[in-house]
Amino acid sequence: MIDPVTLAVLSGRLEHIADEMDATLFRSAFNPIIAEAHDASHGIYDPESGDTLIQGKSGLPIFVGAMSFAVKMVIAKAARDGDMSDGDVYIFNDPYHGGTHLSDFRLVRPVYREGAVFCYLASVGHYHDVGGNVPGNYNPVATETYQEGFLMPPVKLFEAGSLRQDIVDILLANSRLPNSLYGDLNGQINALNLGVRRLEELLDQYGDATVRQAMDELKVRAAALMRSSIVKLPDGVYRAEDWLDNDGIVDEPLKLSLAIGISGDAMTLDFSGSASACLGPVNISRSTTIAACYVAMKHVFRDVPANSGVLEPIDFVIPAGSILCVEAPKPVGGYTETILRLIDLVFQALAEAAPELTNGCAYGTINALSLAGYREDGRRWVMFSFFGGGHGGHPEGDGLNHGNAPISTATIPPLEILEAAYPVMFRQWALRTDSGGPGRNRGGLGAVYEIEILERQADVFLFGERGRFAPPGVLGGKPGALNHFQYELDDRDYEPSFTSKMFGVNLCRGRAVRLESPGGGGYGPALERDPARVAEDVRLGYVSAHRARADYLVALLPDGSVDPEATEAVRRAG
């Protein structure tokens, strides 16, 4: 048994190695989705099971859960082929084995000690463009994965330490932005090299056996802590349902259903009753479903260390043939929308079991917006970005205004950087009044972004959600505002027929698109909010006087303060 002091020291050192790999890629990456939005992750994985042992703090949360499946895939391939050796690096983006979508390229490298694999290091990053029908790869009308981009099965990028240029050539030939891809790939290689170097230094200092023991012990402790958190919840079955707007192909809502069973120190997440696999790209693979649940659990039980021990006490029921368990070539490009909904389901279902641990749902959509065209001189441009929204109200206060998605820690590029890089001009970049879900603690506000095209023309693609089913509140809190998108064409405003998804509408110079993102759901009944706080919200323009009266039953005097008598009257009537 490892002594507690060495364990504490090694825990910090190992986490630091993963952090340093993250930082290396962020600094040297070319595409803003990695460099600015930090859509990447690095970790250390078990040599036999592929389980996550150590994860960087700054990487994308959803990858924490997903990466172990990627490593498992490499372990299986190596066992089949029997040709893995020191200095090999595997590369692939197969979304059905290892989760997520084609944009995410994984590099997996075995670390050898004395002729045997000691552990794996892995790097995942979201590339700017990997082919397919839509620049940036959020194709809202894909019905097969072939329309979303090119799929690379696990192959060796490095063979015993030497780079296979033929593989690099294939990668570059399949992207609209090969320079960007080349830069990102180099960043990932640098990150893995650095990770190996640092890990070897640590192993030489402390000895392989001691580090191995520390890694195993950290996993055991995470599982034990998770069990001790579950056992505090009352036994029972807690249910929630939520919906996706549509799949981009058929305009029908898709149901997602969760029953959380708590029994002693074990938990079951049962997704029976969820919609069948759909035609469009909001399907996800089984491994992605599990990864999303990992993220949700870590948001609720945040003291549990980030490794695979978190999931050990949890059983999954994910029906075969459902939208949550698809296989190739079902399209999965919009996986972000579906996993955000799964996280919302966990928050809603757990609210009843653990009201003091949960929160209203966040804005619940990534809003992948792609504007693309050609400049006067014929150069191609692709502005691809994700947008923010409100977080849910929570036991300690109102939700954060304009936060990032729960599955990521991404920041948004400065609008001045976007304007300098692409022929666009923002007309507005503002908080969206009345978008936060009413509640004792209000949901945070979503945002309004209005973008004008400055070049001859541009094609506009949008992949969003929550256009018809707003982010729910919990414990009596009301939902936030719906996602809303519109674009200007022949002097009129249009909305996409699929409300939150749009394929290739062509806009000319001077026209604009306008995105209004959802706020977060409220926490607790709105009538329990102190009327003085409602008046303050109106004074600051977070809530309109009209909605203060309608949602909170609070009437205001002309000076903006609470009118106690009128409020009393409204509440008696309401």
Place this chain on the structure above:
Amino acid sequence: MTVTASRLVIGVDVGGTFTDVFVLDESSSLAKIAKVPTTPEDQSHGLIDGIRACVAELAEVITVVHGTTVATNALLERKGGRTGVITTAGFRDVLEMRRRDRPNTWGLWGTFEPAVARDLRLEVPERTLSDGTVRQPVDPASVKLAALQLLEMGCEAVAIIFINSYANDANERTARQVVEEIWPNESVTVSSEILAEIREYERASTAALNAILQPTVGQYLAALEDELRAGGFAGEVLIVQSNGGVMSVDTARAFPVRTALSGPAAGVIAAAHIGFEAGYPNLVTCDMGGTSFDVSLVTEGRASLSPQTSIGFGMVIRSPMIETITIGAGGGSIARVDASGLLQVGPESAGSKPGPVCYGLGNVHPTVTDANVVLGRINADRPIGGRLDRLDVGAAVSAIREHIADPLELEVIPAADAILKVANAKMASAIRLVSIERGHDPKHFAAMPFGGGGALHAGALIREVGLSHALVPRYPGVTSALGCVIADMRHDHVHTINRMLDELDFSALDAEMVARAADGREVLDRSGVTFEGRIEEFELDMLYLGQTHTVSVSLPVGVNKGTTGIDRVIALAAFEESYRATYGRLLSGIPIRVMNLRTAVIGRRSRFDISLLAPSPVANKEAASRGTRRLHTGDNWVEAQVFDRLSLPSGARILGPAILEQPDATIYVDPGLVGEVDGFGNVLISEKA
């Protein structure tokens, strides 16, 4: 006017607990130090008390150089002036939307209070495009209306922040004129003046925080000057900036946000100078205070700068500052066993009030200092700083037993040892971050610990990281005050260019560089300070097309006969050299972009001769001995020699285990290490040969 023999230069660093004073008499070359309690309600009282503790006649003082935490405290406590923002229509929420981040990776419970409340952020019609084209000229009438409205709402300060003003400041300048006609004081900040750099949130945040600080810092500096002058002071007051240079009071009033990390910066400047003179130009400085451990890198005698920092979540200040990695591992950092049974140290801290358990002021959670006391490293009968008579060892033992030893099933002594191991591991990580992880070989670096506690850990740290030596300065507890006396005057300017290298007009760039250098020299001239020399330094932030993170590229040129001689060949060669040094290899065939021009104009103040700090020639080692003390190291109790550090002569060699005591710090020489006093009174710790 009285003719006096003395010419005193005084450095004053006001910290959270103590105000440190370092007095240098330029006529007699004598130095004096003092440490007095900080007066938090008005720092100037403690400052004047401290000066008076060393100086009889304020008239003899020619310069007071001040490192201040007034700005930092005002931001942390949100006690700046009531401030309004006038901004581009459609963008008043930039300051509140941040860069769409959240405070914690796990858990979605964050909140954020913007620096300026939403109702005090007013919009006016105007718009500049990213290429500098004015799409809509600003409407003066709207600006005037907005300013009047802010005044009516009780604002003391205002920031003017327009989109893309880095590319063309015409609209902001017009707005400034309109506002200044009616604004009743000088607290008007213009975003392109404080930071002409692309990235609207970072610029807006820096400008808004500057405006917030203008009334607070302005009033403080005015009161301070009045009080000094009333006492007969006729010299000049200089303020230390976060970039490690000093500026005049007038400049500080206009750009108070540049003082946000004033004190720590001065410490690094002192360390760099002492290290350079002592023959150690490559240093990792380790400033250990009550709540934090701050690490900076000095290479070839120069401190590294970073472009921005954040005071808490979302309060970004983008202004060149001495790069510092701060971790929660100070003397007051609390040790605990977390929910998964892991021993953790910090970031929670008992600070200096109530402080460690052994202070007996109410804290019951064991800290790093408590572990040092229990292991005998700190003398319980002679606490540093002079605030307490003695430390309560028994209370420290009980706290460690209850909170650490029992949960981990250890004895108290091994538990105390474990606290130090974990704390040292965290500090070592911070040192690795600035050294090894930036590609430096630790063998070529020495640690310079300062602050009260750094020298207790220096031996363990050099071993853990593989640094060559630890160099403990003569007065570790007043290093920042000493740095004030040493610091040069410095004026930084950043301007976004954002052009491809191949398309850049180098004669225009040359003209701009010459103009920026002239601006900087004018700031130096206005200060009235005499300099031994002036230099300009130019850097370009450059990157490959498609990247978003820049590499800072130092240009090997200066202004000579009205030109810098910069051209494309020089810029390209400098970029390739910097890029290769940062990332290893160049990327062929990808065009290069020039993002920002950074200009620094530095006025060299007269050099401080650190041999003034040398031990007395009559000092001898025997007289410095204070006998022995039992302390715990490794698995044993040993009898360690104890010395009065300031009484040790140059050339003294002390074999570990040993303790060197002085009023403001304690030095621990681990077994197997040796401490040697050099000719400047520094103690050099290294492995015994």
